[in-house]
Amino acid sequence: MAKNQNADITWKDSGVPVATRFDDPYFSLEDGLAETRHVFLSGNDLPARFAPGFHVAELGFGTGLNMLATFLLWRDAGAPTGVRFTSFEAFPMAADDIAKALGAFPEARAVAAPFLSAWGDGVRSFDLDGFAVDVITGDARQTLPAWQDKADAWFLDGFSPAKNPELWGDELMKQVGAHTAPGGTFATYTAAGFVRRGLDAAGFDVERSPGYGRKRHMSRGTLRP
Numbered sequence: 001m002a003k004n005q006n007a008d009i010t011w012k013d014s015g016v017p018v019a020t021r022f023d024d025p026y027f028s029l030e031d032g033l034a035e036t037r038h039v040f041l042s043g044n045d046l047p048a049r050f051a052p053g054f055h056v057a058e059l060g061f062g063t064g065l066n067m068l069a070t071f072l073l074w075r076d077a078g079a080p081t082g083v084r085f086t087s088f089e090a091f092p093m094a095a096d097d098i099a100k101a102l103g104a105f106p107e108a109r110a111v112a113a114p115f116l117s118a119w120g121d122g123v124r125s126f127d128l129d130g131f132a133v134d135v136i137t138g139d140a141r142q143t144l145p146a147w148q149d150k151a152d153a154w155f156l157d158g159f160s161p162a163k164n165p166e167l168w169g170d171e172l173m174k175q176v177g178a179h180t181a182p183g184g185t186f187a188t189y190t191a192a193g194f195v196r197r198g199l200d201a202a203g204f205d206v207e208r209s210p211g212y213g214r215k216r217h218m219s220r221g222t223l224r225p
């Protein structure tokens with residue numbers, strides 16, 4: 001897979017962006033922000049675990065909606081210092097496409113201007129009122145093994161495992177485990193068996209919990225001591 005290619009987008013009538021390369025939407029057709037809050041934020045016990053220096057990491061930055069939802073929650077939790085959000089993305093979206101996609105979520109769009117301005121200038125590391133964001137471009141199968149850090153909470157948000165299996169493979173899940181701090185967690189919208197087995201093999205206690213909307217199950221887990 002070539003590095004730093006841009007995302008090619010088509011749009012559903014509902015305004016949801018779809019990645020042409022993967023033939024899959026970037027977020028829930030029902031309500032992407034509510035799904036993010038249910039799956040990734042509650043799924044990682046946030047905001048309760050926010051503390052100075054807490055580090056969130058994500059596979060699949062996409063529109064930045066998860067990042068902005070995390071920023072909003074962090075801000076409402078009193079903006080503890082040194083909280084970081086690192087995301088891995090192979091096919092960055094154009095700033096105009098991101099702005100259009102975020103238009104569906106006024107709460108997120110309202111705080112997105114500094115992010116969109118940095119992103120439009122090609123800046124991938126920026127700071128939102130003390131919330132530090134770093135987007136590492138390139139195929140996560142290469143960039144995550146080279147990452148010199150560990151996350152306290154992972155958002156596993158590739159496209160569906162059937163359409164984007166490379167972002168859910170056993171080797172990459174092992175890398176997620178190896179880049180998780182003691183007591184760290186993951187959450188993902190999928191309950192696909194091979195993903196759950198891969199995360200178990202990577203060192204997580206994996207549990208199935210109620211999914212968002214029409215999805216019966218999602219998965220979450222904690223790194224075994």
Ligand SMILES: C[S@@+](CC[C@H](N)C(=O)[O-])C[C@H]1O[C@@H](n2cnc3c(N)ncnc32)[C@H](O)[C@@H]1O
Pocket residue numbers: 007025026027059060061062063064065066067088089090091092138139140141157158159164166167
């Ligand atoms: C469902 S979207 C993520 C949505 C995003 N979290 C948001 O808040 O909008 C999946 C993302 O994974 C990215 N992706 C797919 N394969 C990848 C790979 N091998 N390495 C890194 N990113 C990848 C896609 O380009 C896409 O942006």
